[in-house]
Amino acid sequence: MTTHYLVLSALLFAIGAIGVLVRRNAIVVFMCVELMLNACNLAFVTFARQQGNLDGQIIAFFVMVVAAAEVVIGLAIIVMIFRTRRSASVDDANLLKY
Amino acid sequence: MEPAEIIQHSGGVIGVSWLMVALPLLGAAILLLFGRRTDRWGHLLGVAMSLGAFAVAVAAFVQLLGLPEAQRRQGVRLYEFIPGLADMGLLIDPLSISFALLITGVGSLIHIYSIGYMSHDPGRRRFFAYLNLFVAAMLLLVLADNYVVLFVGWEGVGLASYLLIGFWQFKPTAAAAAKKAFIVNRVGDFGLLIAIFTIWTTFGSVAFNELTGGAVDGAISSGDASQGTITAVGLLLLLGACGKSAQLPLQSWLLDAMEGPTPVSALIHAATMVTAGVYLVVRSGAFFEAAPTAQLVVTIVGVATLLAGAIIGCAKDDIKKGLAGSTMSQIGYMMLGAGLGPVGYAFAIAHLIAHGFFKANMFLGAGSVMHAMNDEVDMRKYGGLFSVMKVTAATFMIGYLAIIGFPLLSGYFTKDGIIETAMEHNQILGWLAVVGAGITGFYMSRMVFMTFFGKRRWADDAHPHESPSVMTVPLILLSIGSVFLGAFLILDNRLMRFLAPAVGLPEHLPGFHPFSVPGLTTLALVAVGVVYAWFRYGAAEVPRLAPRGSFLTTFARRDLYGDALNEALFMRPGQWLARFAVFFDNRGIDGLVNGLAAGIGGTSGRLRRIQTGYVRSYALSILFGAAVVVGALLYVGNM
Incomplete structure (x- = not known):
């Protein structure tokens, strides 16, 4: 019964991961990260239902809080990068290297 | 007779005999520490300190003569030097006082002479400071009552010698010669150090009064020390002596040491420091008498060096180097004597004292000649100087007659004593010493003929003149010693009986045999040498440039390839x-x-x-x- 939810969670996570790896637009990459987080939340909630306790749900709340904070900071960074470089491509922001 | 016991003493002049070391040391300290402020009177202070030490030595000598023979070894303990190992103590006995008189007496004359010789040198004060330092160190060496204090003096004279050879340090040759002397001496010092270590571990003491012949024999018979250990100690002491006294195989530094000012060559490298090796061997007689092998090696080294030095002396055109070769050779005689036991000791010391006088006399004479000839040292540029500097020439000739053993002069008695004793000991060594005396006759005559006789071969700008009296008076005093000292010390075995409390007395006192076969042969060979030298360098023209010479001449000119050997x-x-x-x-x-x-x-x-x-x-x-x-x-x- 819960298997469908888990499969959906795995699919969402895979889509998010591939998106992070292949997309260049920082906003899209960021959204893919959010997708991965929500895939995890879905898995947590599903397991909570399956096990019959509340641990997974509690952690899902934590993840949401962290994700909200992350969105604030992450978007701020992306906006700053866009302002200085007129580009939101993650490949352009490659100065921190050897 | 065995040497006498050392008794501790603190009264009279002997009690303050440390002044002998302290006065020159104070002089050196004042001259070095107060620097230029002492420039004007520094040389006078140096002379005064040296004369002061001489006065103390004479007074101590007189006091010693006043004591009965059994009490003539007086120890003066000053303070604890290295706890458990050695006290700073002096030993006033006939042997050390003989040296002290020689060092301070000849040393003072050379100090006085240097006033004149160094009068134009800007570094005269420094020169006198080093001379005083040398006298202090040398006196500490001979007055020490144990090997550790002796070693302090030993290193002190090495330092003074280094400083004085390199006195004109702006000359690269002088700097190199000083370094060479120091390094070669280090090899010998190493031997002496190991010897002292061995003595300390074997006998538990380094004091002379505990290292008597009886103590050494006792240690051998009780098994505390093997015969091999004693022989090793003897050979190591000999190594030390070879370094300081320029004996084979550590002879190479002495000829180069002539780079120093001439009074230095006279005082350090002829009269006193280079004889420290002989002193060491005689002072360590207890070890050598218990180790016949070591004694034999001492005599062989002596004979080899006396021949080598004589051969080198034959080919040198530099008057100081010729005299240096001669010094090597004469110290070879002393070494030979020192290796012959108690009979030889007295002859060795007598020859040492006489040599101190006549060699210092000739070195100072050579200095006087150089002073007159604008520091020219090449004898081929001398010639006919007798008529211009009569005092120098006459005193030099007296020294010359003394060293070749002209009858009734110093060398005649002292060298003959060594040769006769060696002859009784070992015929081969004796005859080789006779041959050496013949060669001495040749090379010394060559030197005299080339310098004072023959045609004048002077450089164009040379205007030789007699030296001032501050230089000639020491020459005259030294030449008086060169004439009479030998007879005084040898006849009636005077020095031998005087030294007996310090080094022992042989059972049969040797007599003086003027007409023995070796004595007459020596005289004949010397005469041949003189005559041959007259034909080569007196009667014949001496070329101003050295001819190429035979293989043998080159051999001698190159110091018997000693430097080449060391190098290789x-x-x-x-x-x-x-x-x-x-x-x-x-x-x-x-x-x-x-x-x-x-x-x-x-x-x-x-x-x-x-x-x-x-x-x-x-x-x-x-x-x-x-x-x-x-x-x-x-x-x-x-x-």
Whole structure:
């Protein structure tokens, strides 16, 4: 019964991961990260239902809080990068290297 | 007769005999510490301190003569020097006081002479400071009552010798000669040090009064010391003596040491310091008498050096180097005497004292000649100087007659004593010593004929003149000693009986036999040498440039290839070793360290290429890592 939810969670996570790896637009990459987080939340909630306790749900709340904070900071960074470089491509922001 | 016991004493002049060392030391300290302020009167202070030491020595000598023979070894303990090892103590006995009189007496004359000789030198004060330092160290050497204090003096004279050879340090040759003297002496000092270590571990003492012949014999019979140990001690002491006294095989520094000012050559490298080796052998008689092998080696070294020095003396055109060869040779005689036991000791010391006078006399004479000839040392540029500097020439001739053993002059008695004693001991050594005396006759005559007789071969700008009386008076005093000292010391065995409390007395006192076969042969050979020298250098023209000469001449001119030998045996292998060490350090040790650093640097240079700056590549590695962790967890969980 819960298997469908888990499969959906795995699919969402895979889509998010591939998106992070292949997309260049920082906003899209960021959204893919959010997708991965929500895939995890879905898995947590599903397991909570399956096990019959509340641990997974509690952690899902934590993840949401962290994700909200992350969105604030992450978007701020992306906006700053866009302002200085007129580009939101993650490949352009490659100065921190050897 | 065995040497007398040493008794502790503190009264009279002997009680303050430390003044002998302290006065010149104070002089050196004042002259060196107060620097230029003492320039005007520094030389006078130096002379005064030296004369003061001489006065103390004479007074101590007189007091010693007033004591009965059994009490003529007086120890003066000053303070604890190295706790448990050695006290700073002086020993006033006939042997040490003889040396003290020679050092302070001849030393004072040379101090006075130097006032004139160094009068134009800007470094005269420094010169007198070093001379005083030398006198202090030399007196400490001979007055010490144990080997450790003796060693302090031994190193002190080495230092003074180094400073004075290199006195004109702006001359590269002088600086090199000073360094050479110091390094060669170090080899000998090393031997002396090991000898002292061995004595300390074997006998538990370094004091002379506990290292008597009885103590050595006792240690051998009780098994505390093997015969081999005593022989080793003797040979190591001999090594030390060879270094200081320029005996084979450590002779090479003495000829170069003539780079120093002439009074230095006279005082240090003829009269006193170079005889310290003979003193050491005589003072350590207890060891040598118990080790016949070591004694034999001493005599062989002596004979080899007396011949080598004489041969070198034959070919040198530099008057000081000729005299240096002669010094080597005469110290060879002393060494030979010192290796012959108690009979020889007295002759060796008598020859040493007489030699101190006539050789200092001739060196100062040579200095006077150089002073007159604008510091020219090449005898081929001298000639006919007798008429211009009569006092110098006459005193030099007296020294010359004394050294070749002209009848009734000093060398005649002292050298004959050594030859006769050697003859009784070992015929071969004796006859070789006779041959050496013949060669002495030749090379000394050559020197005199080339310098004072024959045609004038002077440089164009030379205007020789007699030296001032501050220089000639010491010459006259020294030449008086050269005439009478030998007869005074040898006849009636006077010195031998005087030294008896210090070194023992042989059972049969030798008589003086003027008409023995060796004595007459010596005289005949010397006469042949003189006549041959007259024909070669007196009657015949002396070329102003040295002729090429035979193989033998070259051999002698090159100091018997001693330097070449040292270079091939020690210097070049040493250089190779140093070069190998440098190579090993640069390529081996540095290579290892640098290689390791370069390896790590190179690897990290390659590794940092991973840091591309692309977010997705980091994300991929994180994903990959997470997959590995999950896989590992699953694998472990399923096990």
